[in-house]
Amino acid sequence: MTTTKAPARERTQATGLTGAIKGRLQQLLAFASLIVIYAFFSIVSPFFFSYGNFIAILFSTVVIGTLAIGTTFVIISAGIDLSVGTGMALCAVMSGVFMVNMDLPLALGVPLAVLFGGLMGLVNGINVAILRIPPFIATLAMMLVAEGLALVLSHSTPIYFSDVPGYTDLSTGNLIPNVPNAVLILLVVAIIAGVLLTKSVLGRYTYSIGSNEEATALSGIDVRKWKIAIYAFAGLFTGLAGVMISARLGSAQPATGMGYELQAIAAVVIGGTSLSGGKGSIIGTLIGALIISVLNNGLQIMSIPQEWQNVILGGVILVAVYTDRIRKREA
Amino acid sequence: MTGVVTMTEPLLEVEGVDKSFPGVRALHDMRLDLGSGEVLALVGENGAGKSTLMKLLSGIHKADAGHFKLGGKPYEPTNPRQALELGISIIHQEFNLVPHLTVAQNIFIGREPRRGRLLLDERKLNDNTARLLDALGLPLDPRAIVGELTVANQQMVEIAKALSYEPRVLIMDEPTAALNDAEVDTLHELIRRFVKPGTGVIYISHRMEEIKRIADRVTVIRDGEYIDTLDVATANTSEIIALMVGRAINTDARPQGVRDDREVVLSVEGLGTKDLLTDVSFDLRRGEILGFAGLMGAGRTEVARALVGADKADAGTITLHGKRIRVATPADAARLGIGYLSEDRKRYGLLLDQDVKTNIALSALRDQFTVGGFVRDRALRTKAGEFVGTLSIKTPSLDQTAKNLSGGNQQKVVIAKWLAKDCDVLIFDEPTRGIDVGAKEEIYQLLNELAGQGKSIIMISSELPEILRMSHRVVVMSEGRVTRVLAAAEATQENIMHFATLRPDENPADAAELGLIAEEGIQA
Numbered sequence: 001m002t003t004t005k006a007p008a009r010e011r012t013q014a015t016g017l018t019g020a021i022k023g024r025l026q027q028l029l030a031f032a033s034l035i036v037i038y039a040f041f042s043i044v045s046p047f048f049f050s051y052g053n054f055i056a057i058l059f060s061t062v063v064i065g066t067l068a069i070g071t072t073f074v075i076i077s078a079g080i081d082l083s084v085g086t087g088m089a090l091c092a093v094m095s096g097v098f099m100v101n102m103d104l105p106l107a108l109g110v111p112l113a114v115l116f117g118g119l120m121g122l123v124n125g126i127n128v129a130i131l132r133i134p135p136f137i138a139t140l141a142m143m144l145v146a147e148g149l150a151l152v153l154s155h156s157t158p159i160y161f162s163d164v165p166g167y168t169d170l171s172t173g174n175l176i177p178n179v180p181n182a183v184l185i186l187l188v189v190a191i192i193a194g195v196l197l198t199k200s201v202l203g204r205y206t207y208s209i210g211s212n213e214e215a216t217a218l219s220g221i222d223v224r225k226w227k228i229a230i231y232a233f234a235g236l237f238t239g240l241a242g243v244m245i246s247a248r249l250g251s252a253q254p255a256t257g258m259g260y261e262l263q264a265i266a267a268v269v270i271g272g273t274s275l276s277g278g279k280g281s282i283i284g285t286l287i288g289a290l291i292i293s294v295l296n297n298g299l300q301i302m303s304i305p306q307e308w309q310n311v312i313l314g315g316v317i318l319v320a321v322y323t324d325r326i327r328k329r330e331a
Numbered sequence: 332m333t334g335v336v337t338m339t340e341p342l343l344e345v346e347g348v349d350k351s352f353p354g355v356r357a358l359h360d361m362r363l364d365l366g367s368g369e370v371l372a373l374v375g376e377n378g379a380g381k382s383t384l385m386k387l388l389s390g391i392h393k394a395d396a397g398h399f400k401l402g403g404k405p406y407e408p409t410n411p412r413q414a415l416e417l418g419i420s421i422i423h424q425e426f427n428l429v430p431h432l433t434v435a436q437n438i439f440i441g442r443e444p445r446r447g448r449l450l451l452d453e454r455k456l457n458d459n460t461a462r463l464l465d466a467l468g469l470p471l472d473p474r475a476i477v478g479e480l481t482v483a484n485q486q487m488v489e490i491a492k493a494l495s496y497e498p499r500v501l502i503m504d505e506p507t508a509a510l511n512d513a514e515v516d517t518l519h520e521l522i523r524r525f526v527k528p529g530t531g532v533i534y535i536s537h538r539m540e541e542i543k544r545i546a547d548r549v550t551v552i553r554d555g556e557y558i559d560t561l562d563v564a565t566a567n568t569s570e571i572i573a574l575m576v577g578r579a580i581n582t583d584a585r586p587q588g589v590r591d592d593r594e595v596v597l598s599v600e601g602l603g604t605k606d607l608l609t610d611v612s613f614d615l616r617r618g619e620i621l622g623f624a625g626l627m628g629a630g631r632t633e634v635a636r637a638l639v640g641a642d643k644a645d646a647g648t649i650t651l652h653g654k655r656i657r658v659a660t661p662a663d664a665a666r667l668g669i670g671y672l673s674e675d676r677k678r679y680g681l682l683l684d685q686d687v688k689t690n691i692a693l694s695a696l697r698d699q700f701t702v703g704g705f706v707r708d709r710a711l712r713t714k715a716g717e718f719v720g721t722l723s724i725k726t727p728s729l730d731q732t733a734k735n736l737s738g739g740n741q742q743k744v745v746i747a748k749w750l751a752k753d754c755d756v757l758i759f760d761e762p763t764r765g766i767d768v769g770a771k772e773e774i775y776q777l778l779n780e781l782a783g784q785g786k787s788i789i790m791i792s793s794e795l796p797e798i799l800r801m802s803h804r805v806v807v808m809s810e811g812r813v814t815r816v817l818a819a820a821e822a823t824q825e826n827i828m829h830f831a832t833l834r835p836d837e838n839p840a841d842a843a844e845l846g847l848i849a850e851e852g853i854q855a
Contacts, residue, residue: 199705201697208693211682218641218679219694219748220665278684 029323030271030287037291041298048301055180057293062171062182063088063245065289067264068271069193070121070237072285075268076197077230078210078277079135082261083124083142084238089257090150091117091242096159096252099167106166114239120146121235125228143261150254159252171247182244189240194282196233206230210277266313267292270320291316340403342367342531343419343500348397350383350555357383361397362557363550365500365531370522372546372563373535376575376828377627377793380555381535385504389421390414402499412441420498422489424505430478435460437477438492463495467521482509490521501525502533507541508628519545537626537832539568553577569825572832576795576824593617594652596787597669597756599638602647607633607811611647615756615787620778622802623791624827630811631791632674635758639664639671651756665694670749672742674761674791680745683734687726688715690733690744694752718747722777739770746777757781758789763797775801795824809833 042049067084074081094116099109120142127138161167171182197203205226208216217223241260246252271288273280292313299309341364348361358380365371375381386392388399390408399406401418408414414421428437435457436443444455460473469487471480477488486509493501501522507515522532522545534546542549543563551558551574558574593616602611607630615621623631637644640658649656651667658664664671673679682690692700692711700711715729724743726736733744742762749757762778763771778801782788792798798805805817807830815830 199708201701201704201706204689204696204706207685207689208682211684212678215673215679215681216693218639218661218671218673220662220670220752221693221696222660222662278682 030284030291030320033320034287034291034294037294037298041294041301045298045301048298051178053297053301055178055183057290057297058183058186059180060297061286061289061293062186063241063248064260064263064267064292065186065286066189066237066241066244067260068267068285068289069190069282070234070241071261071264072193072268072271072273072280072282073197073203073206073230074135074234075265075273075275076210076277076280077206077227078213079128079227079231080139080265080275081121081124081231081234082136082139083120083146084234084241084264085260085262086143086147086150086257087117087120087235087238088241088245088260089252089254090120090146090153091239092246092252093150093154093159093242093254095243095246096161097153099164100159100161106164109164110170110243113243114236117237117239117242118232118235120238122228122232124235125231128231129224129227143258147255147258150257154252154254156254158254159246161246161250161252168247168250171244182248185240185244189237190282190286193237197282202226202229202233207278210279212278263292266317269317272320272324274324288320340367341365341400342369342402342529343406343533344400345384346397346400348384348387348399349395350387350392351395356555358387358394358555360556361552365533366547367531368526368528369548370526370532370534370546372542372549373533373552374537374542374549374571374575375552376795378554379552379575381504381552383555384552385421385423385502385535388414388419388502415496415498418496418499419502420493420496420500421502422493422504422506424508426485426489428477428485428488428492430476432477433473434464434471434475434477434480434488434491435473437488438463438495440492460491463491467491467494468524469521483511483514486510486514486518490518494521494525499530500533501530502535504535505537505628506534507536507538515541538834539571539832540834542571543568551575569829572825572828576828593619596652598650599634600648600650602634602637602649603645604633604637604642605645608637608644609812611808611811611813613806613813613816615789617787618782618785619803620782620788620790620801622798622805622822623789623808624793624795624798624805625808625831627793628810629808629831631808632760633811634808635671635760635789635791638758639669641671665752665754668752668754669756669758670694670752670754671758672745672749672760672762674764676738676741676745676765677734681733681741684732686730686732687719687724687736687744688712688729691715691718691747691751694748699751714751715747718751722747722750723773737766737770739766739773742766742770742774743777750781754786756787756789758791760791761793762790763792763794795827798822798827799824807831 047053067088071081071084091113095109095113098104098112099106104112124139124142127133128135169181170185171180173181175181175184197206205216205221208221209223209226213223245256267288268280268285269275269288270291271281271284271286273284295313295316296309299312343363343365345361345363348358350358361380361384363373363384373381383392387394390410390413393409406417408417408419429440432440438460439456444452444459446452457473464471464473469491471484471487471491477485480488486506506518510518522534526532534542536542546563548560549563549566549571550560551571553575558577561571595614596617597615600612603609611634613621623634625631633642636642638649638658640660640663649658651669656667658667658669661671677683682693688711692715696706699714700707712729718724719726719729722743724740724747726740733741736744759778763774766774778788778790790801799822802822803819805822805827806813807815807817807827809831814833817826
């Protein structure tokens with residue numbers, strides 16, 4: 001009897017086009033912030049604004065960006081994946097195991113390393129969807145497992161790819177003059193992921209599950225199956241990030257993954273994806289990742305110590321999420 | 332019967348109380364008086380205003396007008412704590428217990444004995460509790476974890492907690508819903524011991540037989556208004572039920588029922604779940620609207636959820652178009668063409684943050700709107716547009732977010748979702764809840780049209796007028812069982828209420844009385 005009728009206010013609400021613009025506001029805001037930050041550094045530092053530095057910023061975005069794209073899917077489905085950082089290190093090690101230890105050719109070793117990431121994601125998905133372990137816990141466990149396995153398999157020493165011809169070219173080669181391949185790869189996978197998120201069944205169900213898992217299940221969709229698919233798909237990006245980081249360094253560093261998962265989550269959140277699920281975009285995530293890179297790069301150029309860079313990044317996350325809250329309250 | 336009702340000033344007096352919520356008038360000119368030493372039963376249909384009255388008495392809400400008096404003094408609690416201090420304890424239908432804490436910790440929550448300022452005195456807590464439980468004659472261990480107790484014992488903990496405040500007035504909302512006969516006896520014994528001059532009990536229940544055993548008088552309320560108060564000793568059950576349902580219903584629009592030779596589409600036999608349902612059986616015919624009536628908690632929604640695999644059924648068989656089917660998940664049900672439209676659209680029906688077209692296409696997405704794993708946006712948009720047209724969904728565009736639609740239009744979006752999926756069997760759970768009057772009419776028309784097109788519809792509703800107006804037949808449930816399936820001609824408010832308040836293990840009322848009720852109902 002306390003159930004009250006929802007006031008019929010649809011006519012006063014945003015419609016069609018304006019609604020679409022409102023929906024993009026967070027992205028526009030993030031993009032505007034990116035421009036502002038970029039402009040700021042360009043003014044305060046004479047070394048910041050150059051083509052070389054622009055490419056350097058893009059190049060340094062590749063690893064975080066790749067991880068963040070996978071994480072975007074998981075977070076839109078109202079999940080979380082803490083295992084992408086150490087998972088990436090494990091995939092880098094696996095890349096070494098396949099191509100250095102087992103001597104597999106590049107064309108086989110790279111896909112296998114990427115698929116290994118997918119396998120980790122699959123396990124995450126099964127733990128979350130079938131065993132019903134909360135995503136935070138399931139992927140926390142996977143984070144520790146991956147960290148440990150990376151050290152065990154590599155005997156805690158870096159694996160060098162000097163004998164794998166063409167491996168470092170994956171990152172630093174120039175298929176297009178003056179553009180590192182890594183940047184190209186990030187761009188390509190971002191486009192693929194963006195299309196899948198907006199146009200494919202997987203993407204549609206990712207939003208549905210994140211919006212309302214129970215309603216989605218009651219609509220006759222096998223939510224468990226699709227959750228597993230989402231985590232497994234996200235895992236592919238962990239695998240790819242493992243390849244990209246080891247190609248950049250020319251070696252697989254087993255102990256370097258920890259912390260990347262939080263950077264990835266930060267990029268996703270700054271990009272306007274809601275941690276409660278149902279909302280978000282790949283373009284937003286890319287902007288989020290770029291903001292982080294620009295900040296790191298600019299602050300570094302201004303000789304601000306690494307410790308302070310993190311303080312500032314933390315502040316940026318708070319501001320980004322807070323503006324999102326205000327916007328929602330006003331909507 | 333307990334004690335003698337003293338005809339002095341009432342212990343608790345409610346006079347002229349109004350309470351409105353946005354869009355709903357919950358109480359109007361409500362009256363009630365509880366005598367000293369009395370057990371007063373309070374009865375009314377779902378939505379009659381009982382819960383609102385409880386919320387006012389416990390200080391959760393504030394009345395818009397009118398006043399309360401306790402022992403002759405104005406009684407105006409502003410929060411539940413104050414209500415307790417002033418002497419009114421309320422036991423709500425849903426337990427307010429912390430399952431991980433012990434019996435003692437629950438009873439004295441918020442007023443734990445302490446040693447010094449910071450430390451809890453666990454021993455004193457348990458001693459106090461043991462003394463209280465002894466006095467009440469309850470064989471409970473103060474150290475037992477509440478979550479591990481049976482429901483009946485949890486109910487006893489609630490009562491012990493309520494009585495530990497030494498209230499003057501004890502209010503119980505459906506206290507026996509989860510109790511068996513022996514446990515009900517224990518509860519009644521407790522009530523009798525509690526009631527003495529200077530105290531009183533308001534006993535909310537649907538069970539007439541219990542009311543006759545424990546109460547002195549019964550107050551009937553309906554649609555938020557006071558109707559009448561009767562002496563239990565002289566009132567009979569059908570008189571009370573007639574007062575409860577009271578209103579006349581326009582019978583012109585009532586359906587005549589579908590012919591028996593129509594194909595049985597869905598047949599449910601002996602459906603049971605661990606928690607509630609026992610031996611639920613019924614047939615649903617092609618083109619039929621089968622109403623499901625019953626009081627809150629009778630198990631109607633549970634039947635629907637078990638049918639579509641949202642909850643696990645432990646017993647029973649389901650036959651669809653003559654073939655036995657197994658429904659383990661809602662995905663199975665959707666594939667077989669059984670769609671469930673929840674009473675809680677926002678929680679179970681819609682993706683509130685997604686747009687209209689996405690919601691409409693959700694169930695049928697993979698069958699109809701994809702090629703090679705990619706969504707065919709144009710086909711989807713076209714189809715969604717058709718549904719918006721045929722169901723006259725009022726939305727500025729297909730891209731409108733579902734949460735911005737009115738309740739009636741949200742409901743239509745959910746209906747469109749299942750029509751897009753080509754469902755033959757549609758289960759509507761409270762199809763017009765939270766929908767304004769005009770839109771209700773449209774939903775009714777839509778249901779009739781769907782039935783006319785040969786869809787088979789199960790309609791769960793707590794509103795008797797809705798059940799009577801729409802249903803070809805009415806399945807009446809009580810406490811997890813089907814107590815009767817009524818043909819359209821037999822379905823009257825009185826008959827439905829009679830079977831809805833029946834304890835399933837009671838003998839169905841003798842035929843003479845029932846016949847009488849039925850006849851009166853038809854004339855009314």
